[in-house]
Amino acid sequence: MTQNLRIPGPTPLPDEVLDAQSSPMTDHRGAEFAEILRGISSGIGGLIGASGDVLLLTGSGSGAMEAAVVNTLSPGDRVLVISIGAFGDRFAGIAEAFGANVERLDIAWGEAADPAALTAHLATNPPYAAVLLTHNETSTGVTNPLRELAAAIRSGPGDPLVVVDGISGLGAMPFEMDAWGVDLVVSASQKAWMGSPGIGIAVIGEHAWAAIERARMPRFYWDFRQARSFAAKGQTPWTPAVSVLFGLKVGLERLLSEGPERTWARHEAIARGAQVGMEAAGLRLVAPAGHRSPTVTAAWLPDGLEWAPFNAAMRSRGLVIAGGQAKWTGKILRFGHMGHVEWPDIGDALRVLAETLREFGHPPDPVATEAAGREAFESALVAR
Secondary structure (H helix, E strand, O other), X not given: OOOEEEOOOOOOOOHHHHHHHOOOOOOOOOHHHHHHHHHHHHHHHHHOOOOOEEEEEEOOHHHHHHHHHHHHOOOOOEEEEEEOOHHHHHHHHHHHHOOOEEXXXXXXXXXXXXXXXXXXXXXXXXXXXXXXXXOEXXXXXXEOOHHHHHHHHHHXXXXXXXXXXXXXXXXXXXXXXXXXXXXXXXXXXXXXXXXXXXXXXXXXXXXXXXXXXXXXXXXXXXXXXXXXXXXXXXXXXXXXXXXXXXXXXXXXXXXXXXXXXXXXXXXXHHHHHHHHHHHHOOOXXXXXXXXXXXXXXXXXXXXXOOHHHHHHHHHHOOEEEEEOOHHHOOOEEEEEOOOOXXXXXXXXXXXXXXXXXXXXXXOOOHHHHHHHHHHXXXXXXXXX
C-alpha cells in the first residue's frame, strides 16, 4: 500500500531528490562540495529576498531556533516572545533555558497576533533586546501577519532584533526578509524545501550580526561566526549532513524553476481545496479566514471521536496525518500540504478522511468531499 504522507513535516520527497541523496559521498572540504553549498545558500537568499548571510547548519529546525537565540542574546536580556501555539512556546522555552528575561505575549491558540495590540504593548513597556515570533504555526494552522508585525516592532521603542521562526513557511509563502525588516529567520530542510531532515537554515542580516558580536550566551557548535567564516571557503565548521545537502540542492532547484509566485499560488490553491474539502466532510476549521496557513490545515475533531482509533483506521488505508500537540492533543487533526504536493495527493487524502469518518458514524460523502475540495482548488488556482 502506498503511503500518503500528509503531516506538517517531514514532507514527501520528489524522486530526483531521493536519487540525489543516494549519490556517493564527496569531500566536504573540496571544491565540488563548496559549489553545492554556495549554490544552496544563494538560491535560498534569492527566494526570500535576503541580502544577508545564509548559513546551513547540520541539525533540526529546533536547533536553528536555539542557534538564533544563543548567537544574538546575552543572559538577562529582555526578550518579548509572541506565541500563537506550540512552536512559539518552544521559542520562549529556548530563550528562558539560556537565561534571557523572557516576557510573553500569548495569543489564544487558533488566532493570529494583532499588529495593533503589539504596537500598544511595545508603547507601554521598556524596550526589548529582541522580539521572537512565528511566521506560520503548524500546531494550529495559523499564519501570522508577519510584515505588519515586523513593521510594528520597527516603529516601536528601542531597536530590538526581529527574529522569526520561518521553519514551515519559507519557500511556500511570500517572505521578503529585507523589505519587511526581519533581522534573522530560521528554517529547515524537511519542510517546503523538499529535503530530508537534517539541515537547519539561518539567514542573518546586518543588524543581527552587530548583536552577534556583543552576545554572551554560550555557543560552540551553533556559533554563527564560525559558520560564516567557513562558509566563505565553501565549507561548514563541522561535518555536514552531506546526503541531505545533495537532496536539498535538487529540491531548491525545483523551486527556482517553478518560480516563487507560482509556488505561492500552488500552495494557496491546494490549501484552499483542503479547507473546503474538510468543511464538506463536516469538520470545523481551527484558523479564522484570513489567517489560514498555506502549508497546514487544522480542524477540530467531531465531538466524541477518539483520535487514536480514528488515526489507526486512516493509517490502515494509507493516509498519515498529524494530530494535536500539547494542550490540543486528541482535539484536532492537521493536514500538511507543503513542498512536493499536487492536488491528487490532497484529493485522495480528503476521500480517505471522509471514508474513515463514515466508518466512525459521521456522515460525509467521500466523493462529494473530494469534489468540493477539487472545485475550490481549481477556482483558487485560476483566480491567481
